Amino acid sequence: MEVRLVTKQNIFSYLKKGPWQDNYLAMYSTLLKGFTTDPALMVIPVDDHVAHRGDGVFEVMRCVNGRIYKLEEHLARLEKSAIKISLSLPSEYNEIREIINELIKLSKEKNSLIRVLISRGPGSFSVNPYDCPESYIYVNCIRYKPPPTRFYEKGVSLITSCIPIKKSFFATIKSCNYLPNVLMKMEAIQSGADFSVALDEDGFLAEGATENIAVLGKDNVLRFPKFERTLAGITAQQVFRFAEELVKEGFLSSVRFDDIPKEAAYNAKEILLTGTTIDVVPVVKYDNHVIGHGKPGEIFKRLLNILRKDITNNF
Numbered sequence: 001m002e003v004r005l006v007t008k009q010n011i012f013s014y015l016k017k018g019p020w021q022d023n024y025l026a027m028y029s030t031l032l033k034g035f036t037t038d039p040a041l042m043v044i045p046v047d048d049h050v051a052h053r054g055d056g057v058f059e060v061m062r063c064v065n066g067r068i069y070k071l072e073e074h075l076a077r078l079e080k081s082a083i084k085i086s087l088s089l090p091s092e093y094n095e096i097r098e099i100i101n102e103l104i105k106l107s108k109e110k111n112s113l114i115r116v117l118i119s120r121g122p123g124s125f126s127v128n129p130y131d132c133p134e135s136y137i138y139v140n141c142i143r144y145k146p147p148p149t150r151f152y153e154k155g156v157s158l159i160t161s162c163i164p165i166k167k168s169f170f171a172t173i174k175s176c177n178y179l180p181n182v183l184m185k186m187e188a189i190q191s192g193a194d195f196s197v198a199l200d201e202d203g204f205l206a207e208g209a210t211e212n213i214a215v216l217g218k219d220n221v222l223r224f225p226k227f228e229r230t231l232a233g234i235t236a237q238q239v240f241r242f243a244e245e246l247v248k249e250g251f252l253s254s255v256r257f258d259d260i261p262k263e264a265a266y267n268a269k270e271i272l273l274t275g276t277t278i279d280v281v282p283v284v285k286y287d288n289h290v291i292g293h294g295k296p297g298e299i300f301k302r303l304l305n306i307l308r309k310d311i312t313n314n315f
Contacts, residue, residue: 023143025108025109035106074116159195
């Protein structure tokens, strides 16, 4: 093999730009102590604990028409996750709102995704977190690509995941250790499905790789899995509140957090998936069981309409 010594002076001549990097619009990081719009500079040190231990927490937010949807709720969850793993917030976090606003300006796009990642920081390759002198922050602005329109017009397919669910302590933290989530997405794709959903230790529905789930039974009750075993989705909580309004209007009998057996989902009137990047999508096939009439249902349509109006107004 040819031995090439890469130095600070010639490193950029060896960096290959991938087509996916066209979606990387801007970044702020503790490493740079500033902003960049060059994807080649959007890097994380290999000895950062987040790189070799998954030791960090993160949030993904939607920027719509230049404004972040549910910014404070996302930041509150980020801070809660950091507290749970005794991760101190870097000094720049005090200016996180200003950093996000500057990234939106630099991106020159009004619709994007903002990813905020707090890591234990660089220090060593050991498992000892105290080897890391200070925590780091990495904030990226990424081009938002909406899901295919067929998701909303025709619905999506869902399978039950074979990947073991995270224990409740880890399931309720939005940490950077997403290996189970990666494997869940992989099995969905390999099975020819759009999404997969995990079951908890008792066989009840839990959550998808990056999505929360809700099931509308024939009793007209909309049920969400309990947040004690899943991540408390920001979108899911908002949809829950909108569903309460549909109860008052007579479209639903009730909405609640509950244990949901897989078999109950097979016989559901509707199944919904919620998330930051997908809003609300209807499931029309689950483990080869046709859900409802095999097409998007009325409750899905109402909740999606209400949610999108809320996202667009975003006051």
